[in-house]
Amino acid sequence: MLLKVLTGDEVVRNAGSAPTFNLLGPNTTVQGITPNLFSRVNQSDPLFTLTSGFSATSVRSFEGNVAMDYGQSRDLDGPTLDDLVCEEKDIEEYKCPICMQILQSPRQCKNGHLYCALCIQKSLDKRAECPQCRVPLNLSELAKSLVAEKHLRALKVHCKYYLMREESKKPAHNAEVNWIVDPEGCQETFTQEEAERHESKCGYAPDLCMFGANCRVRKMTVEEHRDACPYRTITCDHCKKEIKLVSLEDHNVKCPEIVIHCELCQAEMKRGHLREHRRQQCPEEDIPCAYSEQGCDAQVKRKQMPRHMEESAASHLARVSQHLSQQLFQMSEDFKQSLKARDDKIRSLERALADQNFDIDWKMKNWSSLKKKSYLQSGEFELAGLKWYMGIYPNGDLPDARGHISLFLFLSSNCRGQKVGLRFSLRIMNHRNPNTKIVQNGFRANFPLVERPEEQVSKGWGAKRFTPCDEITEANGYLKDDLLFIQASITVCNIRWEVETANTSIVGYW
Structure with a gap:
């Protein structure tokens, strides 16, 4: 349990008398409290009693510019006490009439009406009277209810890992959290006093996947998960590259060392050699004629190319002759232009001299x-x-x-x-x-x-x-x-x- 000092914008001023506190239980800790503040705590006449294991959501009292926040040890993002209680019978009288939930740090008025400490505090900030009997009331007049506290401490509850979040299709910032029974969750029950000790060691508590994945892992199954996690690293049997198990199927589609067959000639080879095979060797691959630059646009299978070359020899020779003539003419024209440009430049430079x-x-x-x-x-x-x-x-x-x-x-x-x-x-x-x-x-x-x-x-x-x-x-x-x-x-x-x-x-x- 945590007692924390809040300052700045979180401070709420109260004109009433200074509060007193009684800190009970071996697990109660105090953070940010100065010795001078402790010297003013009246242990004999407490207004609020904090007991180890008690799950007050947030109880605040005030002294000058200092606000004290009583936080529960339970996860505020987890299920509430109402979600975890085993039996609903005989609990109605211990529900706060303001928030309609099980009392958190119960306080009572002069006539015995019970409220959560935080709920009644907020109510008194607006109107200084009991919300039920309308008797005048302020913070200093609130009293603990020993009967209610005893009953609540003995209340049978489930381990918080008995429940799991219900998945929602709504965006996370709009979704309302619903808790449902986890069929594989912790089945133990105990009093509310025993809850914190159990949950700190519960084997059903969630743990992080050692491979950094978003896996659902429990403390008691961490070792088993090590060998079963689909995100664990393995070595490919073919190329010896380290990959994630979950990506093995995709890797096998691309692995260059896996033996495959050419889809054209059915020759067997490693995948990494397929491109070179198709480019240089495959007899069924369609390839262009060697005289394509000279104008022959034939596309024939590699195994048929010798026959094409033999049958088209005369045509190829004529194309080569024509192509060479065009090249020579173009080279001559380019050379003349180059000489003229060079000599024009030389003449310009020499004229200047x-x-x-x-x-x-x-x-x-x-x-x-x-x-x-x-x-x-x-x-x-x-x-x-x-x-x-x-x-x-x-x-x-x-x-x-x-x-x-x-x-x-x-x-x-x-x-x-x-x-x-x-x-x-x-x-x-x-x-x-x-x-x-x-x-x-x-x-x-x-x-x-x-x-x-x-x-x-x-x-x-x-x-x-x-x-x-x-x-x-x-x-x-x-x-x-x-x-x-x-x-x-x-x-x-x-x-x-x-x-x-x-x-x-x-x-x-x-």
Whole structure:
């Protein structure tokens, strides 16, 4: 039994005198009561007596802002005392005239009229008189009825697991709970005082299914249910997968390891192999002709396909020839369109670069050491979408140029049919006087200079006798700290490209 303190919205104030309580019975517990409140409890003159096993639904009394709720140990969602009483005779006089049910914590007026403690309390809140004899009455004047309490404690009742809820088709929030006799329920009867002790140990009490299912299990049948529950986990004999017993039938319809027969050819195989069998092997499966992409729309059984291929060989050959011709024509058209789109893009990019001047600097340190080499090359630079570099021969590129520096501009990358017209000048800068320089102007050339690989002609253009070697001295200002400074000024004049196709030649100019 539980004595609980309620606060906040549950508190109901009462202007009457402070109540007193007498707590009886070994199973009575108190929750939320402060020591100061207990010090004010008058044990000698109780207003309410709570006895272990007594099933008061809810009896409240009040002191200031504190409300005390006397709750019964029975499940409030379970059957009532009226549902569980064994014999109805001689009980009518112990029914509350307000709620018309068996008295809960009986209280009587001065004239002996009996009521449930909670019912009379609510009645007195509205009107301070006995509902039957109309004698003036308040809470402090209510008294216990020892005779009624004794009779109620000795009342024979069924175990609450003697009854079961009657199933209703109405929604749960609208359905009225009806209790009916459970043919498999507990058959024991006892006094109301003994009810709580029995029900806490009753083997007919419901228990949870260990497999998490909504099974109806009783405490005394838990072990038996472990081996009988349809929701227990089992292992499939075929695929060894763990499944619920209740889903075994559905699993057997899908299990890939169960042996079945092909519905077309009746061959025996595991279910998991059926799809591949139908796709690759089944002789009765209708399959398309291997030349379906070439226009043959025949659908024949796999076992009849060799005969179809033999009988339709000439037709297939004609279809293949026609199909290939169409493919080649389409490929040619696509290729032309692709080339045109590519060349349009190249022309657009190169137009943006044309008629622009580019100055390329080449600085060589340690010239006194480098000039002993036969050939030196600058780093590559990009121009008109192609890669270029400068090359210098410190003592001439050929015997007739000995004693002179040979300086050239070279094309590095493969232009793939493209020709670039350049106008450029090459010069060796003077460190002492920038206005004094060795210049070779007016070079004009179309690159590449070699159109056919068999022509052994240099790919560079410039001056074989650019300047005498002895001119490049520090005294003349062309060296500073042994550094030689060469510069090229380049202008793109025009771009020409030519692409050969199977049927024609595409030529473009800019």
